[in-house]
Amino acid sequence: MAMLRIHALVKVLSQANTGGVVSTLLLNSEGVLMAYAGYAEREAKTTAALLSSVWGLNEQEGKGGLHEDRLRQVIVELEEGCVLITPVAGLLLCLCASKEVDAGMIRAKAHALTLHLEGPLLQIGNS
Structure with a gap:
């Protein structure tokens, strides 16, 4: 039976917290x-x-107008920065960035994390 190693997962997530x-x-x-990596627990x-x-x-809103049946990612621009949300192995991966970060950079980091996490998380989900 596969187990989730929280400390290892946090270490992987924290690698995206640069730039x-x-x-x-x-x-x-x-x-x-x-x-999570980068916030206080309550926040x-x-x-x-x-x-x-x-x-x-x-x-819910996107299902009617998309040619595909699932949403791939959401980027929300906020006053102090932006947030990217994307699915990975049945979970949601979220990256929060300051307003100086280019959307392409946050997408690249999310893509790299997704590729790295998908296999191990799917193994845990299937066990």
């Missing part, structure tokens, strides 16, 4: 925080709940 990316979170679709839990709601709303 203006201030936090990285992994959560389920209900907003339950699985792992991370609140952010996770909000981001899962943003994802859920965009996923």
Whole structure:
């Protein structure tokens, strides 16, 4: 039976927290925080709940107009920065960045993390 090593997962998530990316979170679709790097725990839990709601709303709205049946990512521009949300192995990966970060850079970091995490997370989900 595969187990989730939280410390190893946090270490991987923290590698994205450079160049203006201030936090990285992994959560389920209900907003339950699985792992995070860069926030205090209370702030991370609140952010996770909000981001899962943003994802859920965009996923519902997008199904009617998209040619594909699933949403690939959401980028929300905020006053102080931006947030990228993308699915990975049935969970949501979220990167929060300052406003100086280019959208291409945050997408590249999310893509790299997704490739790195998908296999191990799917193994855990299937066990």
